[in-house]
Amino acid sequence: MAATLLLLSSLTACSSSADDGPTVPAGPVPEGLEEFYSQRLEWGDCAPYAKDATARQAFAGEGLECARLTVPLSYSEPQGTTITVGLLRKRASDPDNRIGSLVLNPGGPGGSGMSAAAQLSTAVENTELGERFDLVGFDPRGIGASEPTVKCLTDAEMDADRADMTAMDGVDDVADAEREAKEFAAKCAERTPHGEKMLANLGTRDVVRDMDVLRSALGDEKLTYLGYSYGTRIGYTYAETFPRNVRALLLDGALDPEQDMLDSLVAQAEGFGGTFGKFVEWCVTRPDCALGSNADTAVQAYQDLVRPLLDEPVKLPDGRVLSYEDATTGTVAALYSKQLWPSLNRGLATLAEGEGTLMMALADTYYERGPDGKYSSTQTGLVAIRCVDDPPVTDRESIEAAQAEYLEKAEFLDPGLPPSSARDACAFWPVEHTSEPHLPDVEGIPPTLVVSTTNDPATPYQAGVNLAKAMGGRLLTFEGAQHTAFLSVGNECVDRAGIAYLVHGTLPPEGTRCR
Incomplete structure (x- = not known):
């Protein structure tokens, strides 16, 4: 089958410059959140954001800049306590042809998106992805450089x-x-600062709301997102919560959305x-x-x-x-x-x-x-x-x-x-769970690209098959023995297909397998 082109005008149109950030929101704004969606991001030196020696080394890379995004601790009380989300950016090298921001999360849950973006910033150099997108990683609420952190x-x-x-x-x-x-x-x-209230508002439900605030603060009407491992859950949850705000989702190393904790544990054992x-x-x-x-x-x-x-x-x-x-x-x-x-x-x-x-x-x-x-x-x-x-x-x-x-x-x-x-x-756990396993309702979103590795130890191959089907998207198979593949193993087939999708919306042919 010939490769499919996503027919979205926003895929090739240039986004507004991220130099100054918006003073008016980009895209739709939930009621009562205007001040968060229209905030101006103050980008600067990343050194103050590093919490450990590894982060200090990663954040010292050339061309990296950092900022803080302010969000409500509880979205049910937007006028109450606020917290911040740490951000790291590598600007597009061809600003005249810039599409927007590529937001990423490396998984975990609890992984640092700032560190992941710093590491990937060299991988996207001299590629169309690095030329046309600002690469933006964020530390989810309560994690890494975000304040406060879970303790x-x-x-x-x-x-x-x-x-x-x-x-x-x-x-x-x-x-x-x-x-x-x-x-x-x-x-x-x-x-943990703010105690049980912080713990109760720490999950994926709230992370995707932070990510939509981030989308607007970056000046993007629609989100372009790269999620690895648990980051795939953030991706499909975002698509379910904000289906009209999705431009493109590349999900690599998928979690099966229907598996509960025990089923996921057993499936992971088979992978390991x-x-x-x-x-x-x-x-x-x-x-x-x-x-x-x-x-x-x-x-x-x-x-x-x-x-x-x-x-x-x-x-x-x-x-x-x-x-x-x-x-x-x-x-x-x-x-x-x-x-x-x-x-x-x-x-x-x-x-x-x-x-x-x-x-x-x-x-x-x-x-x-x-x-x-x-x-x-x-x-x-x-x-x-x-x-x-998830339910205990x-x-x-x-x-x-x-x-x-x-x-x-x-x-x-x-x-x-x-x-x-x-x-x-x-x-x-002292607070109630805020989500549970289910097939995401993502009707109307653009086609998603799911990358799944045949011998992935942590997120078994079948989970990617299941997620691609649930999302109505396209599955790209990588024949290998490791966790995730896009921009991480140097496989030209996977990287070429992923970049073509994120930049142009071009999906690989049905049944594509990379070796």
Whole structure:
């Protein structure tokens, strides 16, 4: 089938310059929100926005500028307390032919869109995407440079939590796990500014309303959006909430909109299990494979390396210990990208020698723990947003059954203990959830492009198939073994198709597969 062109005049028309920002709103404005939609953004140096060493390095890139967007804490009380959302921008390199802004979110939930935009700013250089769009990343409310941020555990408490294996010692493990979950939920409500009110207005429901305010403040009548992983949920929720305000949505690494927490957990286990199998296939052909040369015994070899950590974590030079949780987390982190497989192999090889520094480094990457011992807000945000986005799971039998299925599909993560029926922090969350799984009602939006990777460990391929169907959009398949693909793996087929869609509205032919 020939490629389809979206017949929207706004796709090729130039948007107003973002130099000064609007003093009048762009596009429709919900009643009572005029002052937010017409605000002028004050762009400047990004250094004051960096909260950690990683962000400081990322935000120092050439041509990057930052600002704050003011939004209501509660959209039901727009005249009440306000909060701010951190923004980072790389301007279009061809302003005379500028279309508008490409707003992006990297997922998580809780990931920093500002850091993601800083990293992608080099990837879009010398492309039509970078020439014709301002690249704009935002830290969702409560995350990163946005103020205030969600606060639950101190850095020292995070370190201690990772090292604590009492919930997996086989003795009152359910009671231990639930006690820790209750304490975590209580600390989030106690330590987060504005307390329960902030937690209640933290979810995707409110993030998409912030994003519509941002669209107007950037001077765009319609939104052009790039969402990865959980960012796909932001994308399809925005389309359902503001269908008339959508110009184009590229959603990569999709969440299945109908899956509840347990179904999503089991589907993710299948993804991680499959990608671990791909890692094993790669590893056993190497003379230095830490898991040996036989793929049939590789899972057992892996378990023989990590299970002893349940009883005796490995002491590290910095005074910390590598726990079972950290070793498996480091493994999962490496499965997100094939580029990390050599690091995982080296980490497992050194673990076999009683040294855990490399595996801890992989786990620290996942947890976003900097060399200074400080954590980003991502992991805290992930829990807080997930707990307010979906109904809590409280049925112990269902939890235990899902855990058993999880360990069956991701056998390498089986600790050799019975599956747990412990409820997580969301079961004790102090506020009600604000969303629930459902097929989005997006009638009338322009066709969406969904990118799905065949062996994505975190968001299984079928979820992308399901989302493309639900959105009435087009599916682009990438044959690979990693999490997300557009502008991240250097695949010309994926990047070319995505850029053509975002710039011109041209969809790839039905059934397109990139290798």
